[in-house]
Amino acid sequence: MIFKPLKYEKYADKICRKLTEFQDGFKKEYDIDNYANWFYNQSSETLRLYSDDKEVYFKYIPVGTFSQKTNTWMWAWANKDSVEPRKFRTLKVKEFGEKKKYDNLTNAHFDGDKYTGWELTSIAFDIIGGIGTYRVISEHLEKYFLLTEQITKEEAEKIESELIECSIHGKIRKAFICQHLNTESKTGFEEAFETYRGMELDEDDDFQAWCSECEKERLKTDGWNDYSMEFAQIKLVCERCYFGIKELNSK
Numbered sequence: 001m002i003f004k005p006l007k008y009e010k011y012a013d014k015i016c017r018k019l020t021e022f023q024d025g026f027k028k029e030y031d032i033d034n035y036a037n038w039f040y041n042q043s044s045e046t047l048r049l050y051s052d053d054k055e056v057y058f059k060y061i062p063v064g065t066f067s068q069k070t071n072t073w074m075w076a077w078a079n080k081d082s083v084e085p086r087k088f089r090t091l092k093v094k095e096f097g098e099k100k101k102y103d104n105l106t107n108a109h110f111d112g113d114k115y116t117g118w119e120l121t122s123i124a125f126d127i128i129g130g131i132g133t134y135r136v137i138s139e140h141l142e143k144y145f146l147l148t149e150q151i152t153k154e155e156a157e158k159i160e161s162e163l164i165e166c167s168i169h170g171k172i173r174k175a176f177i178c179q180h181l182n183t184e185s186k187t188g189f190e191e192a193f194e195t196y197r198g199m200e201l202d203e204d205d206d207f208q209a210w211c212s213e214c215e216k217e218r219l220k221t222d223g224w225n226d227y228s229m230e231f232a233q234i235k236l237v238c239e240r241c242y243f244g245i246k247e248l249n250s251k
Contacts, residue, residue, distance in 0.1 A: 008102045012119050019122035019133065026132035030056060030150070038136050040145070042084050043171040044159040047134060047145060057156045060134070060145040061086045063124045066117040069140040073116050078108030083172050085239055088198035093124050117144050166238035175207035175242035178214045179233035182245065188212025189249035197243050207242050210234075 027033055035049035040060070047058045062076040062084045076087035077094065097105025104110065104120065121133050121144040130146040137143075151159075164174045180187050192208040201207075210218070210232055217228040224232075237245075 008100075008104065011100075011102075012104075012123065015126050016119055016122045019118075019125055022125075023132060030132070032132070032134070038134075040136060040143075041156075041160065042082060043163050044156065045084050045086055046151070046156045046159060047147065048156070055153070057151045057153055058131075058134075058147040059149050059151055059159075060147050061089050061124075061128060061130070063090060063121045063133075063144040063146055064117070065144070066112060066142040067140060068142065071112060072109060073104075073112040073120065074109045075120075083170050083240070085173055086198040088196070089128055090124055093120075093127050096127055117142050120144070121146070164236065164238055166241060169238050169240040173201075173207075173239040175237050175239050176209075176234050177237055177242060177245065178210035179235055180211040180213060181209060183241070183248065186249050186251075188215065189246050190215045191246075195243075195246075207239060209242065209246065 032049070034051070035054070035056070036051040038047065038049050040047045042062075045060055045062075047060050049056050049058075062079075062082060064073055064075045065079065066073050075090055075094070076082060076084065077090045079087065093105050097103070105123065117135065121135075124144075125133055125146055128146055130148045131150070132147045134145045134147055135142055136145075160171075162174070163171045165171050181189070188211045190210050190212065193205070195207055214228065214232045217231045218224055221228060
């Protein structure tokens with residue numbers, strides 16, 4: 001039996017009704033119910049809905065998954081198998097849950113029922129925002145999305161073309177680090193700008209970081225020059241490797 005405190009139950013019911021009303025307009029505007037097929041790409045975080053004569057693309061934030069086999073929910077931020085960078089946006093929901101003491105918003109994995117997925121997606125939508133929500137079902141697994149914007153096919157292809165293939169984490173966004181940064185020892189961690197997991201980047205921006213020794217060389221000449229760049233020997237890594245190194249240096 002699933003127990004929900006009355007305070008949380010009232011809150012969740014209110015938010016679910018709010019999303020239901022919003023979704024009616026969203027479905028009508030994008031004709032959502034009249035697409036026969038779907039395909040989502042974790043690496044680019046894009047969802048394609050299509051039929052024989054039409055298609056539409058969206059960018060998404062993964063909310064979580066519900067297993068029909070085990071009747072359990074898992075938040076996207078806790079899913080280690082997911083390569084989706086923006087899954088960490090759902091930590092906003094966890095932070096809200098910690099303030100309100102709502103266990104369903106803070107526990108990574110727990111028992112649920114057939115209503116759990118939409119309930120938690122409604123709450124995530126209310127906290128994070130978007131233009132609508134969507135669910136796909138593959139075998140026994142339901143996956144829930146916050147759709148953040150409609151994009152063109154060309155924009156979806158461009159996003160995917162800018163990803164790199166990491167031997168550890170698969171196809172994912174790129175990042176740049178100096179030759180001294182590594183996953184085993186602390187070397188200091190300096191960034192071009194403050195970053196966090198899953199953040200949106202402007203078109204001309206990349207994740208960039210270098211060690212403390214490289215920072216000393218950079219400051220000697222008040223910026224990067226041929227010598228400091230030669231000392232740094234900048235190399236390409238994936239986003240998940242980048243933040244793993246950042247976290248190591250933050251401990």
